[in-house]
Amino acid sequence: MEDRYPSRTGEGTRWIERKDPVVYGRPEDGPLSAEELREYEAKGFLLLRDVFSPEEVRAFREELRRLFEERAHDPSPEVVREPESDVVRSIFRVHRTSEVFRRLADDPRLRDVARQILGSDVYIHQSRINYKKGFHGQEFFWHSDFETWHVEDGMPRMRALSVSVALEDNFPFNGPLLLMPGSHRVFVACPGRTPERHYERSLRRQEYGVPDEESLARLAERYGIEAAVGPAGSVLFFDSNVMHGSNGNITPYPRSNVFFVYNSVENRLVAPFSGQEPRPAYLAER
Ligand code: 6CS
Ligand code: FE
Helix, strand or coil: CCCCCCCCCCCCCEEEECCCCCCCCCHHHCCCCHHHHHHHHHHCEEEECCCCCHHHHHHHHHHHHHHHHHCCCCCCCCEEECCCCCCEEEEECHHHHCHHHHHHHCCHHHHHHHHHHHCCCEEEEEEEEEEECCCCCCCEEEECHHHHHHHHHCCCCCCEEEEEEECCCECCCCCCEEECCCHHHEEEECCCCCCCCCHHHHCCCCCCCCCCHHHHHHHHHHHCCEECCECCCCEEEEECCCCEEECCCCCCCCEEEEEEEEEEHHHCCCCCCCCCCCCCCCCCCC
């Protein structure tokens, strides 16, 4: 298949204009209003408050804690640790291993929005819980998720989105997600070539698939940076290609959230554009 977004081909940084729509559906398809769709289209993300009640959030948080305790010493690759310690950072594939999160992935408050934005039926490409523990949680450097999913998983087009459900209050100071509004319109081809089995390291600390500092400075200059702050129960929908990252958490307040990536059924994965073996199903369901 033709590679519309070549990256990590050894040719260095290149800016490629987005060749795919951002919003595929219409306001009539609901649940988002025309105004909400416009905001998502312009910024590449949309934050909705009070989507889940305090009781629901409490139940999700309990499930997250339970999973983190249960799997603290689990050697499975689905359990990813902090770059410099054994503290658990992420657990992948929770929509398959937890009944609570399986149901959440199916909740119309998330799935119907994904359907509307992507203009088709959707399926879960990836899920995970992140627990950015107070004092211990480290940063995620700037990246576009699509860059990785395209190169390492063979996702052909930009027709996927992430949903992040906040299970704790996200303050400006406990490492909330930082996004560059509007950056989803440009694809930044990254330098270098992907090492074999890159994902074994990249989920702890990503070194390939990150733009060079000059591009990041230019992007920040052009688009600015916004922090996704809001109380527990808020939901952030964000485009697969928006530039984002987050700082470490030196406060006592954890920042935990659940992520689901919905992909359009019309955007099924093909062979990875790196030419390498596809990543395992816990990172990219086929
Ligand atoms: O490699 C991945 O698929 C992922 N990595 C990051 C840093 N964000 C999104 C996704 O979970
Ligand atoms: Fe990401």
